[in-house]
Amino acid sequence: MTTDLLSRKADFPGMVTADGKPWHYLDTAATSQKPQAVVDAMSRALGRDYATVHRGVYGRSAEMTLGYEAARRRVAGFVGGQEDELVFTRGATEAINLVAATWGAANLNPGDRILLSVLEHHSNIVPWQMLRERTGVEIDVCPLTEDGRIDIDAARQIVDKRHKLLALSHVSNVLGSRLDVAAAADLAHSVGAKLLLDGCQAVPRLTVDVAALGCDFYVFSAHKLYGPTGIGALWAKRELLQAMPPYQGGGSMIDRVTFEKTTWADAPQRFEAGTPAITEAIAFAAAVDYVEAIGMDAAERHEMALTAKAREELGRINSLHLFGPEDSAGIVSFTMDGIHPHDLGTILDEENVAIRAGHHCAQPLMEHLGVPATARASFGIYSDEDDIAALIRGIERTIRIFG
Incomplete structure (x- = not known):
């Protein structure tokens, strides 16, 4: 130790x-306990520094906007991404739902297949089942090895050109077993499929570099990383985000609104309808600062x-x-x-x-x-x-x- x-x-x-x-x-x-540094960061953001973001022309709003977008850069950089590749969500659950409802609905058709594994959290099962009901996509389940790892050898016998997505846990929330991500990425991309990783248990414990992992989507939550509840992140490859339709409609995610037509903002703002979790994002970044200092x-x-x-x-x-x-x-x-x-x-x-x-x-x-x-x-x-x-x-x- x-x-x-x-x-x-x-x-x-x-x-x-x-x-x-x-x-x-x-x-x-x-859920993790919170260090005093995160508590203090959130307290300052809720008190002395508080203002809305992206809209105000007054000084404190401009400062808070800078702080919010700096938090996005900080969190994106923590997993090896860029700020325009990271969407703030309410947590990993919403991040997976976002991918299912946008990329999934736009790209998956009857007869297409998704591969999950036996050890997945419900948050990486139910959204895909809901998508199955809407689109007719089919779901396959990869078995585990005897010691509780996702069996990539078995996955190779299952996956074929019909598979468009592999959605797997990076680290199991029950068994602590780690996915052979390199093998999973190679398998997915060999048939033209995308790889989504549930990183909730990995991000607090392992060094994560999305580029090195070779994944297409990566989701995680702040509250498991010594940060606040109510916020998480979706990292996705830039070209995927830019092609995905909006998840929800409202303020902030638009370019121009008329009663005849609305055009969308660029990603990631396109996926952040409404007033964002401002103070939570700043505390999220403070949690990243804390763990990286260690x-x-x-x-x-x-x-x-x-x-x-x-x-x-x-x-x-x-x-x-x-x-x-x-x-x-x-x-x-x-x-x-x-x-x-x-x-x-x-x-x-x-x-x-x-x-x-x-x-x-x-x-x-x-x-x-x-x-x-x-x-x-x-x-x-x-x-x-x-x-x-x-x-x-x-x-x-x-x-x-x-x-």
Whole structure:
């Protein structure tokens, strides 16, 4: 564990209980805690600096507009993109819906096919099913390897010229398994298909460079990257964005409006109808500043070390069953004989340990695993070995209670 990360817990005001005790927060895959720097950035944007953007001719509005567009550049640059390739959305869910409703509706026809995988989050399943109802596109599902990775070899046996899109998770939100993105991109492009990556769990944990990955669309959310809720991003190749029709109509996304005809603004503004999430965008950029000051390589090493430690400790408990690969990225899912994950989560809460219990918006994966739910512990840059020790103590107490 790197020494520069050992003191990071103090940067996060939410990491203590109401009575001042340590809170062992192991639910970062659901949403991350926020560092004081992000809280302060949002507070300034909501208070001292607040004004609307893109419309005002007065000084503070002009300054806020500069700040908002600077945030776009900052977030785009964080994943290796350019500012005109990045659309602010309400989150990764809306970003996927945007692609389905615009690029998908314009480019997919009856008989065309989309490839998903067994481990996808519902947000990367349901929008494509809705598109299927509207367009007649068909959906194929790629199986997993024995250790819980998307099986690219199996995908090669499925994908053909009828496939127009592969939409896959970069990192699984349940298993922590990483996609072989290079192989997925090669496969997609070999048949003329596009590749969309759900990067929600990857962006907080790995260095992401969309150009190096070779994807066509990349989506992620701020709240999993130590930023605010209510905002996320769609990165897409410039030529794709420029060709896509608008997602919603309203202010800001237009060039000229008459009752006879409306013309659209260029991308990305074309996809941001209405007053945007101004303060959230600025706080999003502050979160990027925070994690980049630490370094994504250091964050990845830190979380990988904790994951290995947690799997080692959990693996010593005979009644506990681990899922996913040994090198899972910051996420550990498991079940226990005779103990429902919800019961475990409730008892752990009494010990000031917060985990996730449920299907994690991945019901097809639960069916594949043969369980109704799992318990999930997930790490962040504020996590440490004390959190793992508290988790183990809570599990041992739960075993005694149910024993």
